[in-house]
Amino acid sequence: MSAKLPPGQRAIDHFPRFGVLAYAGRLPKRPVVPELHLLAKDKSSSSVRAEDLGELQRKELVADFHCVTSWSRCGLRWSGYGFKDFYEQFVVPRVRPEADDRFVELTALDGYRTSILLTDLLQENVVLADRLDGEPLSLEHGAPFRLVVPDLYAYKSVKHVSTMSLRKDFRRGLADRQTLAHPRGRVALEERGRGLPGPLYRVIYRALIPATLWYYRRFGTRGARRE
Template sequence: MRDLPPGQRRAELERFGLPEFAGRVGVVPERPVLTVQGAVRYPAQFDLAELLGGLPELEQCSDLHCVTTWSALDLRWSGVRFRDLAAGIAEEVRPHPRARWLVATGLDGFRSCSSLDDVLAEKVLAATRLNGVPLGPEHGGPLRLVSPDQYGYKSVKHLVALEYRLTYESGSAGFREHPRARVAREERSRYLPGPVWRRVWAAALPLARRPYRARR
């Protein structure tokens, strides 16, 4: 059995997030769109099917590491490389040359801010399928950001909007969010060391899971 990142334990993938978002799965429109705004010259809205249709699709096996100390391993995601998607978008919206951060927003209102260096890494996907099945509401369909080297709160579900920024802005997780959230460095939060947060999250996990499991 291979080693897990520091402080993680193996678990099955389940729908999970901040408790206040448990009941916020919105209705996906008949023709989903992706809105791009912020530090750009030309804010725009893209038809999702058209945006994805011209890009090469790939399948990638990777892990999802939740900041609350559980890891779902060997998940088979399908979609397009996010950096390919972003390159096409950038040609249209013309981001500010000093833009260094990207806020991703889901249909449920969840927001997370990532460094462009992180989100444009090779393994980051704009995923449409999981284990060969189209992503449904449980796991973030129709489009999910998947960033395997960061904690799961950077892998925004139900992706509907991107905002380019010159500076970092905390997302929905607030003080619990780290700007980089790199799993290998155990960057669970910008405050307090990772090992301290292990204990906090391990104690809080049963309570945090309750609203999600109640909706199964």
């Protein structure tokens, strides 16, 4: 999609299953009834099923996908629902956000967890995707629902989204702690990690790409442990 890639990124011609090593061996079972759980402040939970999403207009998005390790897959075609529409239709009336709720904490079916600024999620190019390149989203790439946030590095584009809650502060998940991930991760500003400049993280991460690819291929679809 982009004629010019962001700082430090290199385009590749395939879209591998890739991520934090701790999750390479975790591949959740596809739910019989896909649903998203919303946690309210009183710890009560409500569910939004796939059929409920039919109340929203579908959204098509063509966007480049930028991994924090420096590779990019350009021009991916996502289809799903605008997060802003989802938030206004389901989260606001059920969770009842407070004025100082600044973050959305997302938990995935494989246990992955991270927090994202609400202002970043309410951008028009953020979608909850259930289709990729004209096909139903595969488990390898995040089925049943994947959050796609093109302006942030891909560790914020959470696969297998299961649960959402609102928070006043940022809380790090396991992957955030293990990788020194930047709490926001804006691609344009090269916010790759904490404590070091983005260009230095490029060098470190690029050296880890071959081993990470090997590790994920080793598990693959059959070798990954079903949650």
